[in-house]
Amino acid sequence: MTLAKVLVSACLLGRPVRYNGSAKTLEDALLERWISEGRVVSVCPEVMAGLPIPRSPAEIANGASGAAVLEQGGRIVEADGKDVTAAYLAGARIALEHAVRHDCRYALLTDGSPSCGGNFIYDGSFEGRRIDGEGVTAALLRQHGIAVFSQSEFSSLAAALDG
Numbered sequence: 001m002t003l004a005k006v007l008v009s010a011c012l013l014g015r016p017v018r019y020n021g022s023a024k025t026l027e028d029a030l031l032e033r034w035i036s037e038g039r040v041v042s043v044c045p046e047v048m049a050g051l052p053i054p055r056s057p058a059e060i061a062n063g064a065s066g067a068a069v070l071e072q073g074g075r076i077v078e079a080d081g082k083d084v085t086a087a088y089l090a091g092a093r094i095a096l097e098h099a100v101r102h103d104c105r106y107a108l109l110t111d112g113s114p115s116c117g118g119n120f121i122y123d124g125s126f127e128g129r130r131i132d133g134e135g136v137t138a139a140l141l142r143q144h145g146i147a148v149f150s151q152s153e154f155s156s157l158a159a160a161l162d163g
């Protein structure tokens, strides 16, 4: 039987790829097992799109969500107002390509990110205000039928993957 694969945010896997050069490592023995079983496909949409480490933090503007960016109504901007929508969209498409190529029907993504957020993001004010919503990569994956879980939902993902 082929073991189901899961797309995972690289920063959860300990890669220092976040905007500030840090990781957001999720330490879990089950995740370690999945890695050893070859079930984990690591992606960082932003770095795969060519953005540098470190890079300026970015948020989806005006309290919009990732779906609005995909529909070309929303924008992703850096704190100084620079529009980086194109790069974030490119990263989302690359992540989707990886998911399709590896037949991932599940993804474990870092919440809060304008790319990977699955449950919450920030409102575009750069004042640390969280809102319900999803990043552009999470939105694109969901539009293609991939179930997205955040790191706080790891046990739900484990149940879905092996259930």
Ligand code: SF4
Pocket: 009, 010, 011, 012, 017, 018, 019, 043, 044, 045, 046, 047, 110, 113, 115, 116
């Ligand atoms: Fe992590 Fe996703 Fe941000 Fe890359 S784009 S640093 S994988 S949250």
